[in-house]
Amino acid sequence: MSQSTILIVDDHPENLTVLGELLCGHYRVRAANSGARALQLAAQQPVPDLVLLDIMMPAMSGYEVLQRLHAESATRDVPVIFITALDAVEDEQRGLALGAVDYIAKPLHPAIVLARVRTHLELKRARDLLRRDNAALEAEIGRRMHENQVIQDVTIRALARLAETRDNETGNHILRTQEYVLTLARLARALPRFAAALDERSIALMAKSAPLHDIGKVGIPDQILLKPAKLTAEEWAVMKTHAALGAAAIDRAVADMREPVEFLAYARDIALRHHERWDGSGYPGGLAGEAIPLPARLMAIADVFDALISRRVYKAPMPMEQVREILAAERGRHFDPDLLDCFLAHYDEFCAIARRHPDEAGSEAGIVAATRAAG
Structure with missing residues (x-):
């Protein structure tokens, strides 16, 4: 199985360093120190399998980054975990309402971060597999329906031609x-x-x-x-x-x-x-x-x-x-x-x-x- 790619986004270099050192032994890691840079890196191939996203950033907040990720077809299905020092219930509710899959509060606990990351990567793999299976099934159903349609049309035409003879x-x-x-x-x-x-x-x-x-x-x-x-x-x-x-x-x-x-x-x-x-x-x-x-x-x-x-x-x-x-x-x-x-x-x-x-x-x-x- 290929190694998963994780994009970490935070405007504080020390936070990027902590997350990068924690994750790089298990995953491919990309790091962005702004919302604009995060969007650029998210658009590159391979598209990230998961984004760890700070909320409180200058110029472009994590909320806006999430909305713009979801607006693009290439990144709309990438799961996003908010990582933030905000601890109000309203902040967590807002992030989840916008489409974040999870919410981790600072200060970070390595075991918790790794467990959450692993869980959501497994969920994404399961969703991707289900999506591929569904697409393959739909394609097979479409092929068989088309084949049945052709057989039906040929049979009709043959019967009509029989009368025509x-x-x-x-x-x-x-x-x-x-x-x-x-x-x-x-x-x-x-x-x-x-x-x-x-x-x-x-x-x-x-x-x-x-x-x-x-x-x-x-x-x-x-x-x-x-x-x-x-x-x-x-x-x-x-x-x-x-x-x-x-x-x-x-x-x-x-x-x-x-x-x-x-x-x-x-x-x-x-x-x-x-x-x-x-x-x-x-x-x-x-x-x-x-x-x-x-x-x-x-x-x-x-x-x-x-x-x-x-x-x-x-x-x-x-x-x-x-x-x-x-x-x-x-x-x-x-x-x-x-x-x-x-x-x-x-x-x-x-x-x-x-x-x-x-x-x-x-x-x-x-x-x-x-x-x-x-x-």
């Missing part, structure tokens, strides 16, 4: 819609109506859940999901079941876990309700207005916007300005009016997101074409 022309649809939801939620948070529901944690969970919105498509037959022509009424009825299928799959996952998983509650709302419409004409439940969960209302705008600007087996991409007009016409019918106003007020931001995540080869021309048409 059934509908291979959606390309980076899940990346775009996730970022649309995140951006729209953060913009909508500025509106008093949404402020309470859209704290940063809730927004993050909504965005995390967004890629699972169409997970139920894995249960839709290929001849319907990939049909290049308009669906019949019977086929459309089957297609609409993907919302309930997705929610059921998430419900089963939660049941298997035997404990609630917060983001999956958002994922279920999004999967089940993102085709509901503000006026009640959507599916599967015909919910209207505020009865539609907020995450699903955000997803509805993101999903429709991206579907319109993208190429599908049954349609070409639409120009972004035309898409804007179509969305605006659905204000208060398909979409929450306030959310749509927010989306349209920042429309260029959402177009930029689309450009950052074009579809893979084979359908990339869709968004590019839509962007060019908008320009």
